[in-house]
Amino acid sequence: MRIAVLGTGMVGRAFAARLVGLGHEVTIGTRDVAATMARAETDAMGNSPFPQWAAEHPAVTLATFADAAAPAELVVNATAGSATIAVLEAAGAANLAGKVVLDIANPLDYSAGMPPTLLVKDTDSLGEQIQRTFHDARVVKALNTMNAYLMVEPRQLADADFSAFVSGNDPDAKKTVTALLESFGHTDVIDLGDISTARGTEMILPIWIRLWGALGTPMFNFKIVR
């Protein structure tokens, strides 16, 4: 599948590397290709400069958000939740129309310090905002309830004996995403319902952050025992 991964951070890189490993044709989207390829410093999150990562992953191409999205069959939103709508606008509504947009972001607000709060919650969600803004896209919210390593390599922990969730209005889009998640190694993908159910998965973040603190590691996940 031709896949655009929007975002050059740790999550975007983890996705792109895994997707290439599974045989997909992957382009990472960024705002300014020249600026991204001119980065020489480790970023604030501790990620190596993008050109170094790119050199280690020659099968992944880099393009503007719009050029990455235009030929893609599936677009992964791997940007910060606070930047998501602007990034998708840069990608272009026409370049998202009819396509599966896999939204893995969380609308975290760090403006008041730690722990972050949520920019939108309870009566709305980032997933719904994306679907409303880009009404011809087929938005599926998924994977935002776990860290990036478990998103794409779930068998690293407990042989993937835990749950992932999908939320979206388009059944076929959810089928496509579920198949992608299963190709990553996920064993239990639960369809929560329409995109408004993204409120539930986004509101898991506060306990996720507290569990990270209590357990001392982000390598944990939620299993729905039933």
Place this chain on the structure above:
Amino acid sequence: MRIAVLGTGMVGRAFAARLVGLGHEVTIGTRDVAATMARAETDAMGNSPFPQWAAEHPAVTLATFADAAAPAELVVNATAGSATIAVLEAAGAANLAGKVVLDIANPLDYSAGMPPTLLVKDTDSLGEQIQRTFHDARVVKALNTMNAYLMVEPRQLADADFSAFVSGNDPDAKKTVTALLESFGHTDVIDLGDISTARGTEMILPIWIRLWGALGTPMFNFKIVR
């Protein structure tokens, strides 16, 4: 232990019956004892009239909120979240001072229909509201992430192979609650930290409600796989 269970609904009844079965001395608190004992109809939630339940559970006594709380060593808040502060005020701050107050309620708001939203969230929680209002109580938030049957009889599902959480400012109070939960059969009680971590467990409710819909049963629970 002498335990007051505030609330005559399904959750309070499940708690009282289980606690008596474990050898505790249990009084259920209600606003108006005579009115509660005069009930002859099944309530809106489908619960049998209280006098019928009371006749089936003769070891459980009934008293006003204040009379139930006064001699208790531990007070269980099994009221609706929207009523909690008023009920605890009726119980009386002096009757809660120094005691473990186990808060199992969720601040659900049904005023706009289904699914309910949360009355308080993200930057505050019901657990914190109780601790702020009754500053001499030792509030522990727990068990609000599962249905009442699993709260008190966790081995009904998957031999209790799932997680419970405790949040509170008082380490000894959390130890008391953890021991109580383990006596119910819980196998994995995670201490999330101070009472502000109740924001995390209360914000699980939106996905809990959606999972109930998706799975068609409330008999499920969250396991933190790590």
